[in-house]
Amino acid sequence: MIWLATRLVFHYRVRLAVTLAGVIFSAYLTLAELALYIGMMENATSIIRHAGADLWIASKGVQNFDFAKPFPLAVTTRLTDSPEIVWAKPIMLAWGFLKRRDGAQEQVEIIGYDPAAPVGGPWAMASGQAGDVGAGANIILDESARQQFGDLRVGMSWELNDREVRLVGLSRAARTFTTAPLVFASYDLAQEISGAGGHGGMTAYIAVKLRQPADAGKTIETLRSVLPDNEILTTRTFVKRTILYWTVQTGMGAALGLTAALGLVIGAGIIGQTVFASTMEHIGEFATLKAMGASGRELNTLILAQSVIPSVAGVSVAAALALLSRAPLATTGVTLAVDPYLIGFQFVLTLSIAIAAAHVSIRKVRRLDPATVFRS
Amino acid sequence: MVALLEARNVSKRYGQGAVTVTAVDSVSFAVDRGQIALIIGPSGSGKSTLLSMLGCILRPTSGAILLEGEEVSALPDRDLPKIRRASFGFVFQAFHLFPFLTARENVETALRLHHTPRQMRRTQAIELLARCGLEERANFYPGSLSGGEQQRVAIARALVADPRILLADEPTASLDSANGDAVFAMLRRFANETGKAVVMASHDPKARGFADQVYTLTDGRISPASPLTLAARPSARPIRDRRAVQFATLAEAIEKLDPVIRPRPATDSAQALRP
Numbered sequence A: 001m002i003w004l005a006t007r008l009v010f011h012y013r014v015r016l017a018v019t020l021a022g023v024i025f026s027a028y029l030t031l032a033e034l035a036l037y038i039g040m041m042e043n044a045t046s047i048i049r050h051a052g053a054d055l056w057i058a059s060k061g062v063q064n065f066d067f068a069k070p071f072p073l074a075v076t077t078r079l080t081d082s083p084e085i086v087w088a089k090p091i092m093l094a095w096g097f098l099k100r101r102d103g104a105q106e107q108v109e110i111i112g113y114d115p116a117a118p119v120g121g122p123w124a125m126a127s128g129q130a131g132d133v134g135a136g137a138n139i140i141l142d143e144s145a146r147q148q149f150g151d152l153r154v155g156m157s158w159e160l161n162d163r164e165v166r167l168v169g170l171s172r173a174a175r176t177f178t179t180a181p182l183v184f185a186s187y188d189l190a191q192e193i194s195g196a197g198g199h200g201g202m203t204a205y206i207a208v209k210l211r212q213p214a215d216a217g218k219t220i221e222t223l224r225s226v227l228p229d230n231e232i233l234t235t236r237t238f239v240k241r242t243i244l245y246w247t248v249q250t251g252m253g254a255a256l257g258l259t260a261a262l263g264l265v266i267g268a269g270i271i272g273q274t275v276f277a278s279t280m281e282h283i284g285e286f287a288t289l290k291a292m293g294a295s296g297r298e299l300n301t302l303i304l305a306q307s308v309i310p311s312v313a314g315v316s317v318a319a320a321l322a323l324l325s326r327a328p329l330a331t332t333g334v335t336l337a338v339d340p341y342l343i344g345f346q347f348v349l350t351l352s353i354a355i356a357a358a359h360v361s362i363r364k365v366r367r368l369d370p371a372t373v374f375r376s
Numbered sequence B: 001m002v003a004l005l006e007a008r009n010v011s012k013r014y015g016q017g018a019v020t021v022t023a024v025d026s027v028s029f030a031v032d033r034g035q036i037a038l039i040i041g042p043s044g045s046g047k048s049t050l051l052s053m054l055g056c057i058l059r060p061t062s063g064a065i066l067l068e069g070e071e072v073s074a075l076p077d078r079d080l081p082k083i084r085r086a087s088f089g090f091v092f093q094a095f096h097l098f099p100f101l102t103a104r105e106n107v108e109t110a111l112r113l114h115h116t117p118r119q120m121r122r123t124q125a126i127e128l129l130a131r132c133g134l135e136e137r138a139n140f141y142p143g144s145l146s147g148g149e150q151q152r153v154a155i156a157r158a159l160v161a162d163p164r165i166l167l168a169d170e171p172t173a174s175l176d177s178a179n180g181d182a183v184f185a186m187l188r189r190f191a192n193e194t195g196k197a198v199v200m201a202s203h204d205p206k207a208r209g210f211a212d213q214v215y216t217l218t219d220g221r222i223s224p225a226s227p228l229t230l231a232a233r234p235s236a237r238p239i240r241d242r243r244a245v246q247f248a249t250l251a252e253a254i255e256k257l258d259p260v261i262r263p264r265p266a267t268d269s270a271q272a273l274r275p
C-alpha cells in the first residue's frame, strides 16, 4: 500500500510541488525560530557553561550573566580555606567602548579573569591562548567582532575606554545575548576599566569548583550563611535563570514561540488540506480498493503514507536548508543552533501533524460504502 | 451438487420507517462454474443492488448468499474483505481504474492485495494483459486508453488473482458496440476456458447471445427469461483446465474487434468467436 501511496503522490506533480513548498516553508519557519532561540540562549549562557565551575557567587538578585552588580572581592578570602572547595576564582564584568578604525565607539562587554587560571575566559581560541592577556593592557577579542571592527590580527593596537590595549588573541564562538562584542581581559584590567577598583577590588562573580559536586547542597547552605548578602547559584540554576530572564523579560520567547507555532499551524493546514483534498478526489478509487477486498489496515496505511511521504520529504529539505543557512547567518552575527536533536524534534512534530491530518481522511474512508462503485 | 454461488430469497430494503425502497425482492437464483448468468432489467430495477449483495459488498436485509454452500451473508463484516479478495472479481460500468497507475500496475494491484511476489506479479499481469490484447498498452495510463481498452484492463485486473466468480455490472454500457462485443466475447471465453462463473447485469440486447441463463429483474423481482440462441451457446463446449488454456484465439478475436485502435475492419464479434 505504501507503493500505491507513492505512485499516487508522485503522479500528481503540481499538487506535490505545492504541498512540498508549503511543508518546506512551514517546517523551515519552525525550525529556524527554534534554532534562533536556542542559539541566542546558548550565547547568553556560554560563559557560565564553559567556566567549569559548580557554583556561582553573585550579588543578590542577579537575573542574568550580563547584568551583574559588583561586590567586594574580599569575600573570597573566607572561602579558600574551606576543604570542599577546589578553587574560587573572580570573574569581573564591565561595559566599555572600543574605538573602531573609523573613530566610532562600539560598546563592548568586558570579561576579566585571572590569566593564571583562566576561569571565565575564552574556551576556544582561533589564535593565541586565554592566558596571553597576562598582566599588561592586553585583550582577546572574539572572531565574530570582525563584523564591527573589520580586520583583526594579533599584535594590533586598540583603544578601550581611551586606553591603549594590545590584541593578543582571538577567541572562537564566544558571544553574548546582547550582541555587544566580547572583550576578554585580565581581571585587573577589567577592574581598572570598570572604575570599580579601589580597596581590595570588586568582582561580578566568584566561580567555585567543588571537590564533590554531588554534595553541592551542603556547601550552598554553608556559603549562604557565610555570605548572607550574596546569591549562591549552581551552574544549572544560573543558566536557567539567565534563559528565563531573556525569554520572558525581552518578550523574545513569546515572539519566537508564536512564529514557531505559526509555522506548525501553517504546516498542519497545508498537509491536512492536501491529504483531505486528495482523498476526496480519489474517493472512487478507495471504494474500488474496498470492493476489491483491501483491508481497513491497508487503506489506513495508504492514507497515512500519502500524508507522511510529502511531510518527510518537506521536513528533510527544510532541515537541509536550515543547515545550509547556518554559515551565511553566522557572518551577520546570528547563531542558528540546528543540531540533530532539533531536526529530530522537528521530524516528530511534522510527523505528528501528518498523522493527525490523515486521521480525518481515514475516518472518511472507513465510513465509505464500497457499494458506491456500482453507481456510474 | 452445491452451486458455486447462490442467492436464496434475498431482499434488500433501503431506508427506514415509512420511506423504504425495496430494491431487491425475494430473489433466488444460482450460478455455476463456467456459466454466465445475465440479469437484464430497466434502470432502477435492482441489478446493481443484487450484484453488490452477491459480491459480499452489501448485506441483504433478509435471505442468504451462499458461496459453495457457505452462508457468507451471515459472516461478520471484518471477514468480508477477505472473501471478496479471494473469490470475486469486479467489473464496473465506469471501469474504476486507478488513473495514477499504468495498465500493468492496475492489474498488479489485485495481486498486491494477495501479496504475490514481485516477479510473479509482473509476469501474470503482463500475460493476462497480452491475453486481453493489450500487450502494447501495458505501460499506458488509463487516461490515454480508449474506453474499450480501459474496460479490458479492468477485466484483467478482476481476473488476475484468479477469483472463482466475476461480477460485471453493465460492463459495456460505456462502450461502443464493437468494443462492447469484445468485452462480452472475453467474458464468454474466460467462462469457457477457465471455468469462472460470471454474473453480469446488462441491458445490452447483444448480451443475451453470450449468456447461459438470462433473468429479468423488474422492481426487484426476478424471473427467468429464455436465452435467444440456446443451441449456439458457446459454453456447450467442455470446460478445460484453466492452467492449460490457450488464449491465442481470444487475443486474435479482440484484435479483430477493436476498430477504435486497430486499423482492420471490424467483424461481428459473435461470428468471430462461434465455431
Ligand SMILES: Nc1ncnc2c1ncn2[C@@H]1O[C@H](COP(=O)(O)OP(=O)(O)O)[C@@H](O)[C@H]1O
Binding pocket: B014, B015, B021, B022, B023, B041, B042, B043, B044, B045, B046, B047, B048, B049, B050
Ligand atoms: N444506497 C441506496 N439508498 C437508497 N436507495 C437506493 C440505494 N441504492 C439503490 N437504491 C434504490 O434501489 C433501487 C435499485 O437500484 P439499483 O440496484 O441501482 O438498480 P439498477 O442497477 O438496476 O439501476 C432504485 O430505486 C434505487 O434508487
Ligand SMILES: [Mg+2]
Binding pocket: A374, B044, B047, B048, B049, B169
Ligand atoms: Mg445499476
